[in-house]
Amino acid sequence: MGDCEQCMVRKLSALNVLKGEEIKSISGCKVTKRIKKGEVVFKEGDMLNGVYCISSGVCKLTKLTEKGKDQVVKLVIKGELLGQRSVIINQTANLTATALNDMEVCFIPKQEILQDLLKNNEFSFSVLKRMATDLKEAEIAIVNMAQKSVRKRLADIILYLHNNFGVDESNYLKVPLSRDDFASIVGTATESVIRTLSQFKKEGLIKTSGKKIQILNYDELELME
Amino acid sequence: MGDCEQCMVRKLSALNVLKGEEIKSISGCKVTKRIKKGEVVFKEGDMLNGVYCISSGVCKLTKLTEKGKDQVVKLVIKGELLGQRSVIINQTANLTATALNDMEVCFIPKQEILQDLLKNNEFSFSVLKRMATDLKEAEIAIVNMAQKSVRKRLADIILYLHNNFGVDESNYLKVPLSRDDFASIVGTATESVIRTLSQFKKEGLIKTSGKKIQILNYDELELME
DNA sequence: GTGAAACCATGACAATTATCATATTTTTGT
DNA sequence: ACAAAAATATGATAATTGTCATGGTTTCAC
Numbered sequence: 001m002g003d004c005e006q007c008m009v010r011k012l013s014a015l016n017v018l019k020g021e022e023i024k025s026i027s028g029c030k031v032t033k034r035i036k037k038g039e040v041v042f043k044e045g046d047m048l049n050g051v052y053c054i055s056s057g058v059c060k061l062t063k064l065t066e067k068g069k070d071q072v073v074k075l076v077i078k079g080e081l082l083g084q085r086s087v088i089i090n091q092t093a094n095l096t097a098t099a100l101n102d103m104e105v106c107f108i109p110k111q112e113i114l115q116d117l118l119k120n121n122e123f124s125f126s127v128l129k130r131m132a133t134d135l136k137e138a139e140i141a142i143v144n145m146a147q148k149s150v151r152k153r154l155a156d157i158i159l160y161l162h163n164n165f166g167v168d169e170s171n172y173l174k175v176p177l178s179r180d181d182f183a184s185i186v187g188t189a190t191e192s193v194i195r196t197l198s199q200f201k202k203e204g205l206i207k208t209s210g211k212k213i214q215i216l217n218y219d220e221l222e223l224m225e
Numbered sequence: 226m227g228d229c230e231q232c233m234v235r236k237l238s239a240l241n242v243l244k245g246e247e248i249k250s251i252s253g254c255k256v257t258k259r260i261k262k263g264e265v266v267f268k269e270g271d272m273l274n275g276v277y278c279i280s281s282g283v284c285k286l287t288k289l290t291e292k293g294k295d296q297v298v299k300l301v302i303k304g305e306l307l308g309q310r311s312v313i314i315n316q317t318a319n320l321t322a323t324a325l326n327d328m329e330v331c332f333i334p335k336q337e338i339l340q341d342l343l344k345n346n347e348f349s350f351s352v353l354k355r356m357a358t359d360l361k362e363a364e365i366a367i368v369n370m371a372q373k374s375v376r377k378r379l380a381d382i383i384l385y386l387h388n389n390f391g392v393d394e395s396n397y398l399k400v401p402l403s404r405d406d407f408a409s410i411v412g413t414a415t416e417s418v419i420r421t422l423s424q425f426k427k428e429g430l431i432k433t434s435g436k437k438i439q440i441l442n443y444d445e446l447e448l449m450e
Numbered sequence: 451g452t453g454a455a456a457c458c459a460t461g462a463c464a465a466t467t468a469t470c471a472t473a474t475t476t477t478t479g480t
Numbered sequence: 481a482c483a484a485a486a487a488t489a490t491g492a493t494a495a496t497t498g499t500c501a502t503g504g505t506t507t508c509a510c
Binding site: 063065066067069071073074084085088089091094095117118119121124125127128129131132133134135136138139140141142143145146147186187225 | 288290291292294296298299309310313314316319320342343344346349350352353354356357358359360361363364365366367368370371372411412450
Binding site for chain 2: 458
């Protein structure tokens with residue numbers, strides 16, 4: 001149960017602009033939770049009683065399609081808030097949040113956040129800016145989904161994982177995604193992912209070891225049309 | 226040059242929560258513009274000096290892909306603000322706005338909006354709620370792009386146009402989209418749109434007259450998988 | 451009104467992606 | 481360590497979608 005005032009993660013998030021009093025208040029009512037890999041933080045349709053500030057770990061936000069498949073909409077990382085949108089518009093969650101590795105999150109009750117939003121203009125402007133950025137990214141995602149091939153979308157997500165989540169000591173991507181996860185990010189069949197990764201291997205773009213992936217030719221992945 | 230205080234369109238928008246003083250100030254500095262069908266309001270990459278409040282007409286927001294195609298991200302209608310995101314995060318426009326029919330818009334300078342956002346908490350919370358809703362819709366669009374067939378996406382947009390923009394006296398869709406526009410909304414080739422519309426005609430789902438489209442079987446368009 | 455330009459339509463074919471079947475490998479629980 | 485379960489891999493084939501070519505229609509400026 002750390003002190004929010006000192007928390008480095010908070011300083012990365014929209015909560016960074018909160019003042020002493022507000023932070024003390026959050027410190028007093030927040031609840032720290034550990035979430036294991038594969039566990040669900042909240043589900044599409046849940047009414048959220050607060051937001052989650054991610055301290056460590058990575059989480060996927062998915063939406064269930066009519067065919068019963070999951071589609072990943074966004075990967076979320078330390079320093080981002082989960083569930084803020086549902087709290088702001090007071091609706092049930094639009095997406096399901098599932099941990100991709102072990103996570104630590106701080107749960108902050110809804111009324112605490114709403115109170116700060118209404119009182120502290122700098123804070124609501126800060127949340128507004130984050131949301132504007134999220135919206136911009138979502139728009140880009142729409143265009144990519146609509147216009148890029150499965151092959152290119154898969155190359156893109158590999159590069160994205162490399163750039164945003166880094167590599168381990170032997171240069172393999174850190175985030176452990178299954179072929180199924182890749183499929184639901186790219187929006188394609190699992191077999192298509194497997195086939196395309198095999199193709200990438202043949203072309204010397206990547207190499208794999210079990211489910212781990214290492215980039216061999218960054219530039220060509222990026223330049224792929 | 227109407228008076229914003231009385232403006233019904235403003236009352237539909239996020240500007241509805243502004244108070245007397247603020248509205249008078251906007252009334253004094255806003256500029257009303259007429260934009261003809263096909264004209265560009267602003268272009269991807271432009272630095273916007275304000276936001277546009279749409280009084281009448283419909284406009285498409287597009288993004289240019291690497292292949293040089295336009296992808297429609299959103300259709301925007303009376304009562305919505307254009308360019309708010311760019312103004313809030315102080316970046317160049319991410320999308321191009323083009324009039325689909327003759328439009329009337331009110332241009333409100335950036336500093337006016339920013340000043341109100343920083344001073345009036347109710348206003349920034351109102352904008353925040355709108356943006357949260359936009360984000361939710363964008364997420365749904367990502368899932369639809371990823372998971373639905375061209376055939377279903379085309380059916381969806383026809384239903385959307387019917388529900389949101391209505392029909393004329395002979396039941397044809399009011400918004401005049403070309404096959405090209407449909408293609409860049411659905412994210413497919415123009416020929417695929419034409420073919421699929423022909424298919425819909427054969428199946429008795431729609432009928433056409435020139436470029437105008439009329440829905441004959443709403444339910445089946447909706448139930449299509 | 452008329453000719454040019456833009457738009458719509460369809461065929462033929464190629465490329466991409468999905469689906470189903472069936473091995474093989476890796477991971478996991480005990 | 482070992483069996484069961486899950487995940488990965490690959491082939492065969494079908495369905496969807498894209499591309500190129502070509503011709504007919506509508507729209508619009510003059």
